[in-house]
Every structure is written in structure tokens, then in C-alpha cells.
Amino acid sequence: MVCVKKTWLLLFVSNVVGVLVNGQSQVPALFIFGDSQADDGNNNNLPTNAKANYKPYGIDFPFGIPTGRFTNGLTAIDIIGQLLGFVEFIPPFANTSGYDILKGVNYASGSAGIRIETGTQLGADISLGQQIKNHKIIVSKIAARLGSYENALEYLNKALYYVNIGSNDYLNNYFLPQYYLTSYVYTPQQYAQVLINQLTSYLLDLHNNVGARKVVLVGVGQIGCIPRELKNGSCAEDVNAAASLFSSKQKDLVDQFNSNFSGDGTKFIYVNTSAGSLLDPALGFTQFTTSCCPTREDGQCAEGGVPCSNRNEYLFYDEFHPTQAVNNLTAFETYNGTTPGFTYPMDVKTLAQS
Numbered sequence: 001m002v003c004v005k006k007t008w009l010l011l012f013v014s015n016v017v018g019v020l021v022n023g024q025s026q027v028p029a030l031f032i033f034g035d036s037q038a039d040d041g042n043n044n045n046l047p048t049n050a051k052a053n054y055k056p057y058g059i060d061f062p063f064g065i066p067t068g069r070f071t072n073g074l075t076a077i078d079i080i081g082q083l084l085g086f087v088e089f090i091p092p093f094a095n096t097s098g099y100d101i102l103k104g105v106n107y108a109s110g111s112a113g114i115r116i117e118t119g120t121q122l123g124a125d126i127s128l129g130q131q132i133k134n135h136k137i138i139v140s141k142i143a144a145r146l147g148s149y150e151n152a153l154e155y156l157n158k159a160l161y162y163v164n165i166g167s168n169d170y171l172n173n174y175f176l177p178q179y180y181l182t183s184y185v186y187t188p189q190q191y192a193q194v195l196i197n198q199l200t201s202y203l204l205d206l207h208n209n210v211g212a213r214k215v216v217l218v219g220v221g222q223i224g225c226i227p228r229e230l231k232n233g234s235c236a237e238d239v240n241a242a243a244s245l246f247s248s249k250q251k252d253l254v255d256q257f258n259s260n261f262s263g264d265g266t267k268f269i270y271v272n273t274s275a276g277s278l279l280d281p282a283l284g285f286t287q288f289t290t291s292c293c294p295t296r297e298d299g300q301c302a303e304g305g306v307p308c309s310n311r312n313e314y315l316f317y318d319e320f321h322p323t324q325a326v327n328n329l330t331a332f333e334t335y336n337g338t339t340p341g342f343t344y345p346m347d348v349k350t351l352a353q354s
């Protein structure tokens with residue numbers, strides 16, 4: 001990833017100021033679907049080990065509080081939301097009290113996947129199918145607020161939808177043969193197709209039935225290179241190869257939606273987080289393979305562990321999740337599309353304004 005830090009900070013500040021002045025976000029609402037990369041508290045009250053509402057998670061969040069975000073500070077979608085002009089964080093579906101659901105809801109759940117069983121070796125989670133059911137509950141409430149389902153659809157057409165899911169269908173399913181049968185049943189090629197078929201029907205449901213038009217689909221990245229998966233210090237190439245079969249299908253799916261529904265305002269974006277590099281010394285990262293926090297056996301931060309102090313030099317906070325420093329860059333690239341190929345066929349800023 002390439003990033004001009006100073007300009008980015010300026011952009012950030014001017015956006016926040018702009019919002020305070022005119023009170024307008026660039027899209028009326030932001031709805032978030034996904035896994036731990038986007039979860040902002042949905043797992044807190046679930047019986048699962050896949051939750052992050054304890055220290056040292058959140059050490060760089062406002063007031064240093066753990067919220068259930070699986071990082072030291074903000075997630076990428078938190079920061080994208082700010083760049084879009086949202087003043088408040090998008091609340092978790094598990095607790096929207098005190099928030100205006102018309103501005104959006106976050107349904108993401110740590111360990112969740114496209115497949116219903118994904119991640120359940122860690123406990124309960126909210127799979128993508130259930131996240132969409134939860135969204136339909138919110139849509140009914142929005143229809144009640146706006147007076148009719150038609151009014152709601154018109155409103156929902158203008159909202160932004162962010163979908164970041166699929167990593168766990170590999171890390172917490174296919175590549176855990178001691179818990180899951182999928183790798184005995186499917187070749188990597190077949191599995192990628194099974195996943196994309198299921199993802200397609202979920203996205204069609206969002207598009208056809210609850211008005212989603214502007215959709216950001218985040219591709220599964222190089223998940224064989226996270227500290228948890230490294231083998232002898234090198235990326236797990238079998239994991240990367242399997243995941244990239246799926247991510248190229250995700251990109252094709254974006255093309256399909258854009259061409260099949262070109263008449264109704266549908267605009268899908270594919271985000272390729274593998275485009276660009278975090279190795280550029282100008283970015284300041286020095287720790288690429290080890291986690292910042294001391295970890296439990298399962299790779300999450302150990303409760304109460306003392307994390308590294310130079311958190312901006314680490315790619316990873318625990319053995320799975322990027323630090324806020326990485327999330328900042330990801331968010332900026334997703335919003336502004338500076339690195340070629342990071343967003344396709346346009347960046348979020350352009351999508352929001354279209």
C-alpha cells in the first residue's frame with residue numbers, strides 16, 4: 001500500500017470539520033456485514049471465545065476502552081465511515097440503543113463466515129445469512145419510521161453496504177480439518193465455487209428484496225500470511241492459493257452485478273487489499289510477522305497482557321487482526337483508491353457521490 005500520510009490526515013480533518021459544518025454524510029446510511037475485521041461488539045454477549053471486549057483490545061480506541069473490536073483502535077470500516085462523514089460510529093445490531101438506525105447498523109460477527117457452520121468451533125457466531133435476517137428486522141423498523149416499505153426502499157437504494165466476509169470460511173473451516181469436513185468433500189476449486197454461489201444468493205437477496213444498490217465487496221486477502229498461519233516464518237501458500245481462487249470469483253461477481261443490473265443504479269466495488277505493499281519503509285512498519293499483544297493459545301490477545309508500545313510499527317495486533325495503523329491505510333485506500341487496483345472499478349468516494 002502506498003500512502004501520503006500528511007495529505008490523508010488533512011483529508012480526515014477536513015472531512016470531520018465539513019461534517020460538523022453541514023451535518024451531512026455522503027450517503028444517508030451505512031450497513032456493515034462481515035466478520036471480526038468489522039465486528040464492533042456483536043459478539044460481546046455471545047457464548048464464544050471469538051470476542052474482543054477485554055483489554056488489551058481497544059487500547060487506542062477513544063478512552064482506551066475495549067468495545068469488541070478485534071484491534072487496538074479503530075477498524076477499517078470505522079475509519080471509512082468517518083471519511084464518509086459519519087460523526088458517530090455505526091452501532092452493532094446487538095445494541096443500537098441511543099443510536100439512529102436510519103444512519104446504519106453493523107451486523108458483523110467475529111469468527112463468522114458465509115457458511116453457517118464456519119467458526120463455530122469457537123462458539124456461537126452470526127453467519128452472513130443470519131446477518132441478512134437481522135438486517136431485514138432493521139428494514140421493517142425503517143419502513144415503519146418512513147411510513148411505508150416503498151419509502152424505505154427508496155431510502156435504502158441510496159445507502160452504502162459494506163460486505164467483508166469469507167476469510168473464516170478458510171481459516172475457521174476449510175483449513176481446520178480436525179473440526180470441519182469441507183476439505184474432505186471439496187477440492188479448493190469446488191469450495192471456492194460453493195462459497196461464491198452462496199455469497200451470490202445472499203447478495204441477490206440484499207439487492208432484490210431490500211434495496212441494496214451501492215455495495216462494497218471486500219476480497220479475501222493473503223490470509224496465509226497472518227502470524228497464525230505462517231509456517232516457519234513463510235506464508236502458508238496452500239491457504240493463499242485457495243483463498244485467491246475465491247477472491248478472483250468475488251471480483252467476477254462484482255462485474256456480474258454491475259452488468260446485469262446496470263439499469264437500476266446498481267454499483268458494486270471490489271476491494272483488493274493485496275494491491276500495493278506495506279513494506280515501503282516510508283510507512284514505518286518494522287514488525288511484519290509477530291503480533292503486538294501477547295497471545296492466548298488460540299491466537300487472540302491474552303486478557304490483560306501488555307501489548308507492544310510501538311503499535312504503529314506492527315502489521316498485526318494479535319495473530320489474526322491488523323493494527324489500527326494498517327486499518328488506517330486500508331480505509332484511506334478504499335475510500336480514495338490511490339493505489340492502482342486497490343478498488344475496482346471505482347473507489348468508495350466516487351461510489352458515494354454517484
Ligand SMILES: *[C@@H]1O[C@H](CO)[C@@H](O)[C@H](O)[C@H]1NC(C)=O
Binds near residue numbers: 095096097098
Ligand atoms: C449499549 O450502548 C450504549 C451506548 O453506547 C451503552 O451505554 C450501553 O452500555 C450498551 N448496552 C449494552 C447492554 O451493551
Ligand SMILES: *[C@@H]1O[C@H](CO)[C@@H](O)[C@H](O)[C@H]1NC(C)=O
Binds near residue numbers: 232
Ligand atoms: C523450518 O526451517 C528449518 C530451518 O530452515 C528446517 O530445518 C525445517 O525443516 C523447516 N520446517 C518445516 C516444517 O518446514
Ligand SMILES: *[C@@H]1O[C@H](CO)[C@@H](O)[C@H](O)[C@H]1NC(C)=O
Binds near residue numbers: 219247272274
Ligand atoms: C489483487 O492484487 C494483487 C496484487 O496486485 C494481484 O496479484 C491479484 O491478482 C489481485 N486480485 C484480484 C482478484 O484481482
Ligand SMILES: *[C@@H]1O[C@H](CO)[C@@H](O)[C@H](O)[C@H]1NC(C)=O
Binds near residue numbers: 200256257260
Ligand atoms: C448475471 O447474468 C448472467 C447471464 O445471464 C448469469 O449467468 C449470472 O448468474 C448473473 N449473475 C448475477 C449475480 O445476477
Ligand SMILES: *[C@@H]1O[C@H](CO)[C@@H](O)[C@H](O)[C@H]1NC(C)=O
Binds near residue numbers: 312324325326328
Ligand atoms: C490513524 O488515524 C487517527 C485518527 O483517527 C490518527 O490519530 C492516527 O495517528 C492514525 N494512525 C496512524 C498509524 O496513521
Ligand SMILES: *[C@@H]1O[C@H](CO)[C@@H](O)[C@H](O)[C@H]1NC(C)=O
Binds near residue numbers: 007008011337338
Ligand atoms: C486521492 O487520490 C487521488 C488520485 O486518485 C490523489 O490525486 C489525491 O491526492 C488523493 N487524495 C488525498 C487526500 O491523498
